[in-house]
Amino acid sequence: MCQSPLHPFLAALPKCEHHMHIEGSLEPSLLFELAAKNGIALPVDKDAAFASVESLHARYQTFQNLDDFLGYYYIAMSALVDAADFEALAYAYFAKAASQNVRHAEVFFDPQAHTSRGVSFSTMVAGLKAAQRRAQAEFNMSTELIMCLLKHLPLPDAMKTFEEAKGAGYFADGTFAAIGMDSSEKPFPPKMWEELFVAAKEAGIRRTTHAGEEGPADYVVQALDVLDAQRIDHGLRSVEDEALLKRLVEQKTLLTLCPLSNVKLQCIGSVAEFPLRKLLDAGVRFSINSDDPAYFGGYILENYYALQDNFGLTIREWEGIAQGSVLGSWCSEERKQELLAEIKTVVGEWLEKLGEQ
Numbered sequence: 001m002c003q004s005p006l007h008p009f010l011a012a013l014p015k016c017e018h019h020m021h022i023e024g025s026l027e028p029s030l031l032f033e034l035a036a037k038n039g040i041a042l043p044v045d046k047d048a049a050f051a052s053v054e055s056l057h058a059r060y061q062t063f064q065n066l067d068d069f070l071g072y073y074y075i076a077m078s079a080l081v082d083a084a085d086f087e088a089l090a091y092a093y094f095a096k097a098a099s100q101n102v103r104h105a106e107v108f109f110d111p112q113a114h115t116s117r118g119v120s121f122s123t124m125v126a127g128l129k130a131a132q133r134r135a136q137a138e139f140n141m142s143t144e145l146i147m148c149l150l151k152h153l154p155l156p157d158a159m160k161t162f163e164e165a166k167g168a169g170y171f172a173d174g175t176f177a178a179i180g181m182d183s184s185e186k187p188f189p190p191k192m193w194e195e196l197f198v199a200a201k202e203a204g205i206r207r208t209t210h211a212g213e214e215g216p217a218d219y220v221v222q223a224l225d226v227l228d229a230q231r232i233d234h235g236l237r238s239v240e241d242e243a244l245l246k247r248l249v250e251q252k253t254l255l256t257l258c259p260l261s262n263v264k265l266q267c268i269g270s271v272a273e274f275p276l277r278k279l280l281d282a283g284v285r286f287s288i289n290s291d292d293p294a295y296f297g298g299y300i301l302e303n304y305y306a307l308q309d310n311f312g313l314t315i316r317e318w319e320g321i322a323q324g325s326v327l328g329s330w331c332s333e334e335r336k337q338e339l340l341a342e343i344k345t346v347v348g349e350w351l352e353k354l355g356e357q
């Protein structure tokens with residue numbers, strides 16, 4: 001495997017990111033800074049990895065599985081306390097994403113992991129919205145927030161959080177673009193969340209869920225059949241079910257794929273095992289995303305590079321992926337047209353420059 005000459009093209013290509021947990025962009029350096037500012041003691045007595053930025057970084061090099069990672073993820077986010085912390089976190093991500101030519105970002109956040117610590121919805125929203133305004137003003141980047149509910153907590157907890165957000169008008173006023181579900185997967189099949197997704201659908205709210213990351217293809221089927229999810233986050237294991245693949249193609253369901261995450265959490269052994277060719281050949285619509293970039297060793301561009309270095313896609317193939325990620329975005333038609341035009345321009349320039357494909 002060698003580094004592809006298309007890296008500069010991939011850096012320039014306008015991108016949409018749909019699968020990025022804002023709490024998963026909390027780099028150890030910012031974590032230590034916020035913990036010191038807020039007087040939060042990290043549990044170094046229980047886990048020596050919390051001793052320093054360097055030791056935590058070293059610990060993040062390997063995770064056994066999703067739950068091993070989630071243990072660190074939930075502890076680290078306890079350093080987020082006031083609106084300025086959420087703003088600093090989200091702004092750092094938007095700035096990094098802008099440097100990699102992300103032009104539209106839809107960002108997950110986990111309110112239950114914050115309200116359970118006494119951080120109010122209004123605190124989170126104030127900080128995240130301030131960062132979104134700066135991303136628009138400074139980077140001309142469009143952004144959306146997707147409120148995720150946690151699968152390891154009981155349904156009534158998710159319903160209460162959903163009702164609180166709905167009651168505050170966060171869906172009606174566009175503060176939140178959609179609901180999603182994340183956290184531990186295998187013990188919590190999608191059908192458990194039927195009541196929540198029915199309520200969201202009745203209220204005209206968009207719906208996505210993590211499924212088929214560690215869990216089987218049947219969890220993706222449940223997410224479509226029972227939850228009527230309009231997108232699937234990961235959906236990696238859909239490739240094990242040909243009928244499901246066909247259905248995803250027919251319904252134009254976007255899979256928000258995260259190759260470096262899948263390797264880091266040992267869902268696959270290496271990027272070479274990522275089923276990119278199978279998904280491309282089947283005609284499934286997907287986007288490539290970073291998931292939890294502070295933990296998984298790369299932001300969106302490193303995910304693009306890893307796929308390119310392993311699969312050697314053509315400029316035209318990347319153009320198709322970029323177009324699909326625009327069409328699967330939850331933004332206005334007008335914004336989609338702008339993004340498609342940006343992609344066309346960059347692809348045209350690079351086809352001319354490299355005289356190929």
Ligand code: HPA
Pocket residue numbers: 021024066073182183184210213261291292
């Ligand atoms: O990769 C993930 N999977 C499930 N839940 C998550 N919450 C943050 N990251 C993840």
Ligand SMILES: [Zn+2]
Pocket residue numbers: 019021182210233291
């Ligand atoms: Zn995720």
